[in-house]
Amino acid sequence: MNISKKSLALAVSGVSVALATGMMAQAADDSEQQEAEAPYQTLVELGYPAPKENELVHVPPTMADLEEADIHPELKKVIRRGYELFTNTQQLRGKHVFNDMNCSSCHLGEGRQPFSAPIWPAAVTLPNFRGKNQHVNNLEERIAGCFAYSMNGTPPEYGSDDMLALSAYHQWLATGAPMYPDQPIYGRGFPAPDRPEELSYANGKAVYQDQCVICHQEDGSGHYEDGEYVFPATWGDGSNNWGLVSYVPTQRLALSRTTCRWGSRYHCLIRTPGMWPIT
Amino acid sequence: MGYVYKAGKGFQGVHNHNTTGETVMSKRILSGLGLLLGAGLSAGSALALEPGDPQRGQAAAVTCTACHQANGSGMNIPGGESWPRLAGQDAGYIAKQLHDFKSGRRQNASMMPFASMLNDQQIADVAAYYSQMDVTPASGGEEASDKLLARGEQLANRGDWDDYIVSCSSCHGPGGTGVGSDFPGVASQHAGYISAQLHAWKDGERSNDPQNLMGAIAKRMSDDDIAAVSAWYANQAPGEEGGE
Numbered sequence: 216m217n218i219s220k221k222s223l224a225l226a227v228s229g230v231s232v233a234l235a236t237g238m239m240a241q242a243a244d245d246s247e248q249q250e251a252e253a254p255y256q257t258l259v260e261l262g263y264p265a266p267k268e269n270e271l272v273h274v275p276p277t278m279a280d281l282e283e284a285d286i287h288p289e290l291k292k293v294i295r296r297g298y299e300l301f302t303n304t305q306q307l308r309g310k311h312v313f314n315d316m317n318c319s320s321c322h323l324g325e326g327r328q329p330f331s332a333p334i335w336p337a338a339v340t341l342p343n344f345r346g347k348n349q350h351v352n353n354l355e356e357r358i359a360g361c362f363a364y365s366m367n368g369t370p371p372e373y374g375s376d377d378m379l380a381l382s383a384y385h386q387w388l389a390t391g392a393p394m395y396p397d398q399p400i401y402g403r404g405f406p407a408p409d410r411p412e413e414l415s416y417a418n419g420k421a422v423y424q425d426q427c428v429i430c431h432q433e434d435g436s437g438h439y440e441d442g443e444y445v446f447p448a449t450w451g452d453g454s455n456n457w458g459l460v461s462y463v464p465t466q467r468l469a470l471s472r473t474t475c476r477w478g479s480r481y482h483c484l485i486r487t488p489g490m491w492p493i494t
Numbered sequence: 495m496g497y498v499y500k501a502g503k504g505f506q507g508v509h510n511h512n513t514t515g516e517t518v519m520s521k522r523i524l525s526g527l528g529l530l531l532g533a534g535l536s537a538g539s540a541l542a543l544e545p546g547d548p549q550r551g552q553a554a555a556v557t558c559t560a561c562h563q564a565n566g567s568g569m570n571i572p573g574g575e576s577w578p579r580l581a582g583q584d585a586g587y588i589a590k591q592l593h594d595f596k597s598g599r600r601q602n603a604s605m606m607p608f609a610s611m612l613n614d615q616q617i618a619d620v621a622a623y624y625s626q627m628d629v630t631p632a633s634g635g636e637e638a639s640d641k642l643l644a645r646g647e648q649l650a651n652r653g654d655w656d657d658y659i660v661s662c663s664s665c666h667g668p669g670g671t672g673v674g675s676d677f678p679g680v681a682s683q684h685a686g687y688i689s690a691q692l693h694a695w696k697d698g699e700r701s702n703d704p705q706n707l708m709g710a711i712a713k714r715m716s717d718d719d720i721a722a723v724s725a726w727y728a729n730q731a732p733g734e735e736g737g738e
Contacts (some may be wrong), residue, residue: 257656257657257658257714258658261658277656302652323652323655324656325655326656327655396568398601428703429704429705429707438673438674440667440668441672443668445664445667445668445673446673450547
């Protein structure tokens, strides 16, 4: 595989590689080494599925790559601002955000992580028709949706500086991925947990006692310092109520097989066995 | 041994005398050892536990100063076994570690005999004693390059998702100063000690962490990552926010 400055996301065959090296601007000798190691190998070792034959595998560039990139400094500034808004959305608290979340609380790894709803796919699949609201949406509207439903907030205006910065960050992460790809995207969205055959409140409670109390506390109130969460409340005003309710038929405790579903980085790492939302 | 001595909050009067000076210290160690052994023999473990008392703790901790120092600062020992800073660490965390050494859940030849000398009450007391001291500065990160420190800061505050390493601050709190009794402070801890612990987890030699929370992460870290984050945290002076 010849990694030129422009070659980027490619379809994989087997475990071959598609690297977003365009912006890595690395010496050519480096690229061979990178080729040797399949992307997302660590994920696969952790038990996530490996890329399938026909899937689009894209490794988004990092912020370090941005510094190296050959683009206008003004654009870099806007992308950096987007990154900052994405990872510290609490700076919009009270204006556009009304819970304790940051975009990156759910979209792990700064929005780059497969199986934690990486955000770049939106930049290459939109504008498109969405069944959810029955019209053609663009990227800004998709971002606005997450403000409304996941941040319990009101989105920044279309075309505003903040909206521009956020969408520029999304688009930057998609650098090199094909527009309107005709292949399925590796690691898009959150994996759906398997529903256990039997739901038991007692089991859920036992698992909660055993594995969750250390961070979220006995009563689910979490741990806050200076008003910001270290470990968020698992329910209540600060938490991502809508997100929970959308998956959980009742308000009670949300417990899932891979709690990644709710966006915690820990839960993905811990991989809690046998949990599911229950009454 | 030059170190800044800061008395713990609230009981400065008690140990005004034990400033620096190795001769003074070793005398104190000897007499303390006798005192401690005596106490260990007489105090039955069946007694109901009282809340930890820093003043009693100070008496029980006399033997500890040889390594952990009178101000609880410990010492970074390049190429050898570093002694951790205990000053300002959470009392619940200190107590848990002492129980773990005693029971063999955490293994270390230097520390084991000293933990074994303490009964449950003395553990609570020394924990209270050290937890009330001011956090002291750490060493071992002075010579780290800017590049290494930048990597350290990245791991500490943002993590590295490409290697699936969660940021340290997400468990050890903003600035790495600790959260409750389960997540100890790591900022301003000696680089040699941080690195030794991370390697111990990585190599399966330390496994007394709840739910393998720490082990899972240490196993994903390279030797360079460990060096980087150890140096970075050692450089975070007490009272400074280690965040962005």
